[in-house]
Amino acid sequence: MILKDVFENNQKWIQDKLATNDKYFEELGSGQNPDLLYIGCSDSRVTAEDLMGLGPGDVFVHRNIANMVVATDLNAMSVIEYAVKYLEVKHVVVCGHYVCGGVKAAMQSADLGILNPWLRNIRDVYRIHKNELNKIESEDEKYDRLVELNVQEQCVNLMKTAVVQKAFRERGLKVHGWVFDVRTGKLIDLNIDVDSILENVREIYHLD
Ligand code: CO
Numbered sequence: 001m002i003l004k005d006v007f008e009n010n011q012k013w014i015q016d017k018l019a020t021n022d023k024y025f026e027e028l029g030s031g032q033n034p035d036l037l038y039i040g041c042s043d044s045r046v047t048a049e050d051l052m053g054l055g056p057g058d059v060f061v062h063r064n065i066a067n068m069v070v071a072t073d074l075n076a077m078s079v080i081e082y083a084v085k086y087l088e089v090k091h092v093v094v095c096g097h098y099v100c101g102g103v104k105a106a107m108q109s110a111d112l113g114i115l116n117p118w119l120r121n122i123r124d125v126y127r128i129h130k131n132e133l134n135k136i137e138s139e140d141e142k143y144d145r146l147v148e149l150n151v152q153e154q155c156v157n158l159m160k161t162a163v164v165q166k167a168f169r170e171r172g173l174k175v176h177g178w179v180f181d182v183r184t185g186k187l188i189d190l191n192i193d194v195d196s197i198l199e200n201v202r203e204i205y206h207l208d
Pocket of ligand 1: 041042043065066067097099100101102103
């Protein structure tokens, strides 16, 4: 890949879009009304819209290392607030992926500088689910399971925010936890029981 290709690709992409609809960019320019907020990993192999077969205008996207929802992350919190309160998305998805480098790093003993506080959040997920994870003998299986549990805990973190609690109650906002398997291309719904999560967190984290 060279950067010159990117601009040539862009010209071709414009022509392709206009060939199917000559008002394509006029329509894009008139505004957005996505149904879905996608929170995923920055990993180059996990392309948000592409793997779902969706295109421009379909998804509001936030990506960071290991698809985290951290309460002090002004960036993620702003994305969630804007998408849920103002764009009124119908669904929020946390999408993790197997062979996630961020999750792997959190499983190892290493000083990674500025990454330490970020990865600490994944180590916290490990601590919360230590009993289950330590029973898994295979390191690969443990790695896969931590990816899944991390998605689950980030869904919990979503449910701890006032804006999500309010939209959940008032207009039935749906929260989903998915995992993308880079090794097969398959997108998997973890079928996380958001109702019982909300019940559990409401006791302590009830804001609204
Ligand atoms: Co990742």
